[in-house]
Amino acid sequence: xxxxxxxxxxxxxxxxxxxxxxxxxxxxxxxxxxxxxxxxxxxxxxxxxxxxxxxxxxxxxxxxxxxxxxxxxxxxxxxxxxxxxxxxxxxxxxxxxxxxxxxxxxxxxxxxxxxxxxxxxxxxxxxxxxxxxxxxxxxxxxxxxxxxxxxxxxxxxxxxxxxxxxxxxxxxxxxxxxxxxxxxxxxxxxxxxxxxxxxxxxxxxxxxxxxxxxxxxxxxxxxxxxxxxxxxxxxxxxxxxxxxxxxxxxxxxxxxxxxxxxxxxxxxxxxxxxxxxxxxxxxxxxxxxxxxxxxxxxxxxxxxxxxxxxxxxxxxxxxxxxxxxxxxxxxxxxxxxxxxxxxxxxxxxxxxxxxxxxxxxxxxxxxxxxxxxxxxxxxxxxxxxxxxxxxxxxxxxxxxxxxxxxxxxxxxxxxxxxxxxxxxxxxxxxxxxxxxxx
Amino acid sequence: xxxxxxxxxxxxxxxxxxxxxxxxxxxxxxxxxxxxxxxxxxxxxxxxxxxxxxxxxxxxxxxxxxxxxxxxxxxxxxxxxxxxxxxxxxxxxxxxxxxxxxxxxxxxxxxxxxxxxxxxxxxxxxxxxxxxxxxxxxxxxxxxxxxxxxxxxxxxxxxxxxxxxxxxxxxxxxxxxxxxxxxxxxxxxxxxxxxxxxxxxxxxxxxxxxxxxxxxxxxxxxxxxxxxxxxxxxxxxxxxxxxxxxxxxxxxxxxxxxxxxxxxxxxxxxxxxxxxxxxxxxxxxxxxxxxxxxxxxxxxxxxxxxxxxxxxxxxxxxxxx
Numbered sequence: 001x002x003x004x005x006x007x008x009x010x011x012x013x014x015x016x017x018x019x020x021x022x023x024x025x026x027x028x029x030x031x032x033x034x035x036x037x038x039x040x041x042x043x044x045x046x047x048x049x050x051x052x053x054x055x056x057x058x059x060x061x062x063x064x065x066x067x068x069x070x071x072x073x074x075x076x077x078x079x080x081x082x083x084x085x086x087x088x089x090x091x092x093x094x095x096x097x098x099x100x101x102x103x104x105x106x107x108x109x110x111x112x113x114x115x116x117x118x119x120x121x122x123x124x125x126x127x128x129x130x131x132x133x134x135x136x137x138x139x140x141x142x143x144x145x146x147x148x149x150x151x152x153x154x155x156x157x158x159x160x161x162x163x164x165x166x167x168x169x170x171x172x173x174x175x176x177x178x179x180x181x182x183x184x185x186x187x188x189x190x191x192x193x194x195x196x197x198x199x200x201x202x203x204x205x206x207x208x209x210x211x212x213x214x215x216x217x218x219x220x221x222x223x224x225x226x227x228x229x230x231x232x233x234x235x236x237x238x239x240x241x242x243x244x245x246x247x248x249x250x251x252x253x254x255x256x257x258x259x260x261x262x263x264x265x266x267x268x269x270x271x272x273x274x275x276x277x278x279x280x281x282x283x284x285x286x287x288x289x290x291x292x293x294x295x296x297x298x299x300x301x302x303x304x305x306x307x308x309x310x311x312x313x314x315x316x317x318x319x320x321x322x323x324x325x326x327x328x329x330x331x332x333x334x335x336x337x338x339x340x341x342x343x344x345x346x347x348x349x350x351x352x353x354x355x356x357x358x359x360x361x362x363x364x365x366x367x368x369x370x371x372x373x374x375x376x377x378x379x380x381x382x383x384x385x386x387x388x389x390x391x392x393x394x395x396x397x398x399x400x401x402x403x404x405x406x407x408x409x410x411x412x413x414x415x416x417x418x419x420x421x422x423x424x425x426x427x428x429x430x431x432x433x434x435x436x437x438x
Numbered sequence: 439x440x441x442x443x444x445x446x447x448x449x450x451x452x453x454x455x456x457x458x459x460x461x462x463x464x465x466x467x468x469x470x471x472x473x474x475x476x477x478x479x480x481x482x483x484x485x486x487x488x489x490x491x492x493x494x495x496x497x498x499x500x501x502x503x504x505x506x507x508x509x510x511x512x513x514x515x516x517x518x519x520x521x522x523x524x525x526x527x528x529x530x531x532x533x534x535x536x537x538x539x540x541x542x543x544x545x546x547x548x549x550x551x552x553x554x555x556x557x558x559x560x561x562x563x564x565x566x567x568x569x570x571x572x573x574x575x576x577x578x579x580x581x582x583x584x585x586x587x588x589x590x591x592x593x594x595x596x597x598x599x600x601x602x603x604x605x606x607x608x609x610x611x612x613x614x615x616x617x618x619x620x621x622x623x624x625x626x627x628x629x630x631x632x633x634x635x636x637x638x639x640x641x642x643x644x645x646x647x648x649x650x651x652x653x654x655x656x657x658x659x660x661x662x663x664x665x666x667x668x669x670x671x672x673x674x675x676x677x678x679x680x681x682x683x684x685x686x687x688x689x690x691x692x693x694x695x696x697x698x699x700x701x702x703x704x705x706x707x708x709x710x711x712x713x714x715x716x717x718x719x720x721x722x723x724x725x726x727x728x729x730x731x732x733x734x735x736x737x738x739x740x741x742x743x744x745x746x747x748x749x750x751x752x753x754x755x756x757x758x759x
Contacts, residue, residue, distance in 0.1 A: 198647070200460070202581075202585070
């Protein structure tokens with residue numbers, strides 16, 4: 001079926017496109033942007049006037065909770081949330097139950113995602129068996145099963161020898177290693193950033209050094225092994241600076257940050273508010289500003305949702321007993337638009353950090369509107385406001401600090417391989433205003 | 439910074455719950471001390487009871503073992519003529535897998551009026567106060583490392599008995615500030631009551647990050663820390679702290695930070711020595727000091743009853759009004 005998306009502001013950073021123009025889709029693929037291909041006849045025309053058309057978003061980290069924790073969420077529920085958030089490709093970290101350390105688990109996730117049919121799901125395989133940091137996982141088999149990289153998720157590899165060998169072996173398999181830099185000893189029993197607020201609340205703190213010590217150790221081993229590495233979810237300004245320096249020295253490293261870490265600080269926890277309980281923790285205002293600066297300078301090239309849906313029982317506890325995480329797929333886009341309004345990034349740069357850049361990190365052919373690629377497209381209204389509520393979120397996890405708050409920016413439709421996988425149901429109550437052009 | 443103000447104070451400005459000293463106005467703290475003054479005589483009477491809370495049911499909800507605090511809360515409640523229920527959750531429902539919230543729902547169903555809560559997690563009292571039915575008052579009997587507000591008030595009461603004017607005092611809090619809920623509440627209480635100089639004294643391993651932002655000065659040398667102070671608050675050193683990387687041994691701790699008669703001489707000649715108990719003789723305090731004329735440790739215990747009566751009467755009273 002041929003589709004013609006008309007008159008939208010098309011932002012496709014990979015191809016340097018930012019213009020009010022048309023997108024033509026044929027046989028589930030992008031046929032052209034701008035001028036119609038010869039003989040193109042649309043079966044359906046979508047009027048995207050006053051809307052923004054981007055490649056489908058690519059999320060470096062979204063936990064689907066399946067297999068193993070389907071009381072919290074399922075692949076079906078969370079890919080539905082992804083579609084509602086404009087996300088067409090998402091990457092599932094290996095900390096499922098069982099862990100993604102055998103091809104069978106990868107196949108199960110791929111099958112269920114395909115059956116749900118709302119988003120492309122790619123997996124990171126485990127770096128070590130059961131993420132225990134002791135024995136290497138069968139990385140080659142995992143790669144053959146379709147894993148786009150390997151990771152030990154948030155379980156830190158305490159044994160430095162194992163980490164070194166894991167990096168060497170991953171390089172042998174030509175796999176990118178996704179590392180969460182946290183020193184397990186320094187993090188200890190901590191549940192928030194160590195600083196004046198953790199002191200005041202008497203909550204055990206995670207010092208900045210838990211991250212910087214791990215980054216330093218890992219950078220030295222990356223230098224030795226030459227393993228292509230991606231640092232996941234930086235939380236401190238100093239770690240961002242360490243990675244910037246490593247990149248200057250030509251190390252094959254990239255880094256991302258969760259969108260929440262670009263907004264929140266440990267201040268939010270002052271009343272024991274467990275909606276802000278995340279790992280790595282929200283740190284100081286200086287850290288948040290440092291992460292923002294690193295993003296603007298391109299030293300951190302990708303932003304992700306770090307989606308982590310929780311059930312109510314996991315949240316209704318005193319702070320330290322709650323499970324960390326924010327249900328974030330559907331509020332990712334409004335928060336990115338807030339960064340644009342804050343003048344941190346212009347719109348194309350913001351879109352790049354959520355589309356082509358993470359796609360390159362994952363080495364998947366997504367995140368662009370290049371003719372010939374699968375037509376994964378996100379169409380959103382940058383002006384429309386909506387209230388984040390238990391009824392408006394598709395995700396099974398309602399754990400977000402934005403619950404009950406109004407946000408600006410709403411996905412109107414999401415296409416996956418040219419198929420409509422999401423369409424906003426409630427029309428805007430306000431007449432749309434003129435779109436600001438940057 | 440965002441603080442919890444409304445949770446503790448009701449629409450009429452009265453104390454609804456007593457969870458932390460932080461954010462409470464000075465007048466309220468003074469009112470607690472004054473009310474306690476009024477209750478202090480009751481313990482000496484032949485009939486040690488007033489009928490203020492007759493017909494009310496108070497539950498001592500202890501998720502962590504305690505003797506002194508639980509006993510004084512129980513005595514305080516009984517002297518106010520309330521019915522008291524002691525629940526040691528550690529040895530009951532929690533072990534059977536019941537969640538904190540379910541435990542609360544069950545107690546609410548039994549029509550209790552007040553919970554006195556002790557829990558090993560910081561913020562547990564706030565969590566409970568946020569989740570109980572509106573007619574129930576929650577008093578924090580100690581949550582994790584966060585707060586122990588009645589202990590801080592009984593210390594303030596003891597200080598006022600001996601010193602009168604908070605505005606001219608120098609106070610040293612010595613020991614394991616990192617793990618101490620008493621220290622945190624004490625700092626808030628003393629600062630709110632106008633004490634101009636509060637020093638925390640201890641090794642770097644036991645002083646938490648950024649504690650200066652609570653308005654105290656930090657001292658790692660006990661001789662400097664005790665110089666010319668009016669009040670010395672010694673903190674209890676848990677023996678398990680000596681197993682990790684925080685301290686090498688009890689003997690070395692005593693040598694560096696133990697309160698000895700010689701060190702006591704550095705303080706003002708009329709300085710008083712306090713300790714929340716139970717004390718470790720020869721670890722944080724020398725027996726000669728603990729049992730000496732400047733020690734007010736046992737007075738603290740008896741003041742604890744009057745102060746807890748005051749807090750119970752005030753929170754229960756907020757429900758009536």
